[in-house]
Amino acid sequence: MKYVDEFRDPALAHTLAQRLRAEADPARRYSFMEFCGGHTHALARHGVLDLLPPNLRMIHGPGCPVCVLPVGRIDMAIQLALQRGVMLCSYGDVMRVPASQGLSLQRAKARGADIRMVYSPADALQLARANPSREVVFLAIGFETTTPPSALVIRQAAREGLGNFSLLCNHVLTPAAITHILESPEVATYGTLPLDGFVGPAHVSIVIGSAPYEPFARAWHKPVVIAGFEPLDLMRAILMLVRQVNDGRAEVENQFTRAVSREGNRLAQAAVVEVFEPRDSFEWRGLGEVPHSALKIRPAFAAFDAEARYALHYQPVPDHKQCDCGAILRGVKQPSDCKLFATVCTPENPMGSCMVSSEGSCAAHYTYGRFRDIAVVAG
Amino acid sequence: MCLALPARLVERLVDDQAVVDLGGIRKTISIALVPEARVGDYVIVHVGHALGLLDEAEAQATLALFAELERSRA
Numbered sequence: 378m379k380y381v382d383e384f385r386d387p388a389l390a391h392t393l394a395q396r397l398r399a400e401a402d403p404a405r406r407y408s409f410m411e412f413c414g415g416h417t418h419a420l421a422r423h424g425v426l427d428l429l430p431p432n433l434r435m436i437h438g439p440g441c442p443v444c445v446l447p448v449g450r451i452d453m454a455i456q457l458a459l460q461r462g463v464m465l466c467s468y469g470d471v472m473r474v475p476a477s478q479g480l481s482l483q484r485a486k487a488r489g490a491d492i493r494m495v496y497s498p499a500d501a502l503q504l505a506r507a508n509p510s511r512e513v514v515f516l517a518i519g520f521e522t523t524t525p526p527s528a529l530v531i532r533q534a535a536r537e538g539l540g541n542f543s544l545l546c547n548h549v550l551t552p553a554a555i556t557h558i559l560e561s562p563e564v565a566t567y568g569t570l571p572l573d574g575f576v577g578p579a580h581v582s583i584v585i586g587s588a589p590y591e592p593f594a595r596a597w598h599k600p601v602v603i604a605g606f607e608p609l610d611l612m613r614a615i616l617m618l619v620r621q622v623n624d625g626r627a628e629v630e631n632q633f634t635r636a637v638s639r640e641g642n643r644l645a646q647a648a649v650v651e652v653f654e655p656r657d658s659f660e661w662r663g664l665g666e667v668p669h670s671a672l673k674i675r676p677a678f679a680a681f682d683a684e685a686r687y688a689l690h691y692q693p694v695p696d697h698k699q700c701d702c703g704a705i706l707r708g709v710k711q712p713s714d715c716k717l718f719a720t721v722c723t724p725e726n727p728m729g730s731c732m733v734s735s736e737g738s739c740a741a742h743y744t745y746g747r748f749r750d751i752a753v754v755a756g
Numbered sequence: 757m758c759l760a761l762p763a764r765l766v767e768r769l770v771d772d773q774a775v776v777d778l779g780g781i782r783k784t785i786s787i788a789l790v791p792e793a794r795v796g797d798y799v800i801v802h803v804g805h806a807l808g809l810l811d812e813a814e815a816q817a818t819l820a821l822f823a824e825l826e827r828s829r830a
Binding site: 378379380381383384386388389392396415417468483496497498499500519522523525526529580583584606610611632634635636637642644645658 | 758759760761762764766785786788789790791798802803804805807808809810811812814817818819821822823825826
């Protein structure tokens with residue numbers, strides 16, 4: 378058992394596809410949102426979308442932390458590196474994201490800023506220990522998967538009394554964003570969402586468990602099925618959603634039982650609660666301000682909070698006027714509906730959140746699906 | 757971004773550190789969030805930290821469900 382290959386068997390995928398076609402009621406339409414960018418990428422990469430019945434549509438949600446990180450937050454990090462001379466560390470995913478004034482972390486590095494790509498926040502902590510004369514800032518991004526490691530390094534820095542380490546916190550919360558998709562005021566602008574259910578994230582749910590989705594499923598009467606990241610996991614989860622819709626059920630079901638429990642990882646949750654507290658509101662690129670959707674560092678750990686330490690102020694930066702990410706992230710439009718898609722806006726030069734990382738819905742469609750839209754002409 | 761990989765724990769070290777094996781590649785990670793992990797267990801590794809344990813019995817049960825589908829088709 379390697380927990381990967383077993384869940385990629387093509388013959389079984391075709392069996393699951395047949396079962397989906399047999400059970401999906403031809404008289405109705407099914408629209409499901411996969412929240413997580415990892416699922417978006419897996420659906421496109423493994424060709425799962427081509428195996429789904431024609432009346433079943435997957436809508437790609439806003440669950441890619443690199444995509445939804447607003448440009449103004451990257452500007453704050455660049456400012457720290459260029460003007461305050463800190464050693465700025467972050468995950469590789471953020472390095473190429475375009476920021477204001479034609480800059481990105483990578484381009485700021487080319488201008489002489491000390492910017493380091495790290496694999497783990499523990500590596501940033503190690504850089505702080507090894508360079509006591511330098512100020513080290515970790516630009517922390519991500520959903521509930523990267524938050525516990527961030528909490529651990531802050532706790533460790535406090536324990537060691539490391540005076541030259543701080544963290545610029547951009548951690549965001551999954552359940553708040555899923556709810557926002559359904560209840561935001563923009564729903565009135567974009568029209569009613571045709572969503573029949575959600576594929577719940579895999580690794581986020583390892584940490585938070587399946588319980589946090591239960592109030593949501595009840596309140597909105599929408600089924601949620603937590604799925605693993607392999608193609609067979611996803612197809613099985615979609616089949617479970619079809620069955621719930623057919624039966625008129627709206628329950629939280631767990632397909633990823635090999636890693637996800639109802640309670641989640643309590644140690645990880647405790648570390649997060651000790652170090653972080655909710656923000657009243659946080660801007661999501663493409664979604665706008667979302668209440669109670671992000672975390673900040675508790676005052677007890679203010680010494681390790683880069684925002685407090687360097688008195689940073691957030692300055693919002695608007696996206697391109699014609700960018701349709703807001704409608705795409707809510708499932709009202711598809712990437713190819715956007716005028717900018719694959720013309721002005723490409724993975725090399727992204728204009729909006731959905732094109733920023735390979736997990737964004739526009740980037741996934743650009744890489745794996747764009748030629749499906751074009752009819753094949755022989756001769 | 758939330759990419760995390762199943763890896764086999766091959767050695768426990770001090771200070772909540774452990775060595776994992778991922779298809780022949782060995783890496784030292786933190787198991788502070790999964791202190792119950794033992795040598796031979798598969799853990800889900802994300803940004804240098806084990807986030808959870810993989811349950812082999814549950815994985816077999818999921819695979820058995822797929823196999824059942826295959827049989828019902830035949």
